[in-house]
Amino acid sequence: MRLTTKGRYAVTAMLDLAIHARQGPVSLSDISGRQAISLSYLEQLFAKLRRNGLVESIRGPGGGYRLSRQDHEINVAEIVDAVNETIDATRCNQKGDCHDGEKCLTHHLWMDLSDQIHGFLSGISLNHLVDRRETLEISRRQGRKGERISALAEED
Amino acid sequence: MRLTTKGRYAVTAMLDLAIHARQGPVSLSDISGRQAISLSYLEQLFAKLRRNGLVESIRGPGGGYRLSRQDHEINVAEIVDAVNETIDATRCNQKGDCHDGEKCLTHHLWMDLSDQIHGFLSGISLNHLVDRRETLEISRRQGRKGERISALAEED
DNA sequence: CGTATTACCCAGTAATTCAGTCAACTATTG
DNA sequence: CAATAGTTGACTGAATTACTGGGTAATACG
Numbered sequence: 001m002r003l004t005t006k007g008r009y010a011v012t013a014m015l016d017l018a019i020h021a022r023q024g025p026v027s028l029s030d031i032s033g034r035q036a037i038s039l040s041y042l043e044q045l046f047a048k049l050r051r052n053g054l055v056e057s058i059r060g061p062g063g064g065y066r067l068s069r070q071d072h073e074i075n076v077a078e079i080v081d082a083v084n085e086t087i088d089a090t091r092c093n094q095k096g097d098c099h100d101g102e103k104c105l106t107h108h109l110w111m112d113l114s115d116q117i118h119g120f121l122s123g124i125s126l127n128h129l130v131d132r133r134e135t136l137e138i139s140r141r142q143g144r145k146g147e148r149i150s151a152l153a154e155e156d
Numbered sequence: 157m158r159l160t161t162k163g164r165y166a167v168t169a170m171l172d173l174a175i176h177a178r179q180g181p182v183s184l185s186d187i188s189g190r191q192a193i194s195l196s197y198l199e200q201l202f203a204k205l206r207r208n209g210l211v212e213s214i215r216g217p218g219g220g221y222r223l224s225r226q227d228h229e230i231n232v233a234e235i236v237d238a239v240n241e242t243i244d245a246t247r248c249n250q251k252g253d254c255h256d257g258e259k260c261l262t263h264h265l266w267m268d269l270s271d272q273i274h275g276f277l278s279g280i281s282l283n284h285l286v287d288r289r290e291t292l293e294i295s296r297r298q299g300r301k302g303e304r305i306s307a308l309a310e311e312d
Numbered sequence: 313c314g315t316a317t318t319a320c321c322c323a324g325t326a327a328t329t330c331a332g333t334c335a336a337c338t339a340t341t342g
Numbered sequence: 343c344a345a346t347a348g349t350t351g352a353c354t355g356a357a358t359t360a361c362t363g364g365g366t367a368a369t370a371c372g
Contacts, residue, residue, distance in 0.1 A: 001159065002159055002160060003157065003158055003159035003160075003273070004158055004159075004160065005158075008266050011266065011269075012262050012263075012266060015262050015265065016262065035262065076269065106168045106171050106172065106191065106289070107168075108292065109171070109285055109288060109289060109292070110164050110167065110168065112288070113167075113232065113280070113285075116276075116280075117159070117273065117276070117277075120272075120273065120276050121273070124269065124272075129265055129269075132265060132268070133262065133265055136264065136265070
């Protein structure tokens with residue numbers, strides 16, 4: 001489980017997609033304009049998102065991308081994994097050599113920790129984030145500051 | 157909140173420190189040997205850990221590093237932040253320009269998510285990891301496979 | 313049909329980060 | 343004083359990030 005700016009770009013773009021889903025397919029140049037991410041970089045990211053079955057593409061004028069599932073069926077962990085997609089063998093890759101205990105234990109420990117984070121992010125769907133955004137926008141219109149996020153990662 | 161191999165190295169090294177704390181200061185070359193991390197890279201990491209007040213150094217023969225707090229008072233988030241230590245201004249750094257709503261909202265959203273992850277890792281102390289390790293080691297000696305980690309990030 | 317629009321694909325590239333090396337220095341112990 | 347061990351800084355190759363540009367393929371529309 002890696003967590004870099006690349007993952008953030010992907011989540012941001014997917015969120016933009018979810019928000020503008022009602023007006024039909026969303027073109028990458030729209031996202032590029034709104035989110036200030038370069039078009040070609042978006043192309044790279046969406047190629048991976050598409051290969052991982054998170055989005056579908058519609059070609060031609062008026063085309064673009066749309067979510068291939070409902071926004072509550074797509075979680076943050078999937079998005080991050082899709083764009084990273086290196087299965088991080090972590091120097092001792094299960095099978096061999098690392099049997100002198102000490103190393104393998106701390107290594108195994110990190111894997112557990114990584115699993116925990118993964119599980120945590122799996123509990124946060126795009127839908128959660130969209131809802132959160134609407135709350136924020138309303139409070140912005142009313143001139144208040146957004147309250148602290150409450151049940152972002154609640155159980156299903 | 158970034159999560160890369162750099163952070164994992166730091167956590168692993170700190171864990172090693174916590175485990176061998178009873179035998180006095182631990183030298184970097186010991187950690188280097190046990191955890192297979194290059195000595196000079198450890199020096200870089202520990203310089204940051206020291207500047208952030210997570211470890212203390214003892215010079216001279218028999219010297220090395222020790223935790224500057226109890227292992228249950230140091231959490232994983234601190235360690236990761238210490239070695240990353242770029243406060244990631246995220247292109248729109250609070251104050252300015254990003255007032256056209258759209259951008260700032262999704263940006264703010266990511267910050268929230270990042271906070272959530274941070275809070276999660278804050279709940280996991282070095283002590284948790286040491287305990288977990290001991291459990292693992294016992295089950296290893298007994299030839300069983302380690303059970304799934306149970307209450308890794310429980311409340312205090 | 314032709315053209316504009318959009319996805320798709322590939323090659324390259326500047327900037328940054330990662331992971332590690334090397335060398336010189338300072339403080340401490342014995 | 344000599345040996346040990348931390349401290350600092352400059353530097354490097356490799357990988358990754360973020361981005362540019364050029365070209366192709368599909369589709370809608372006049």
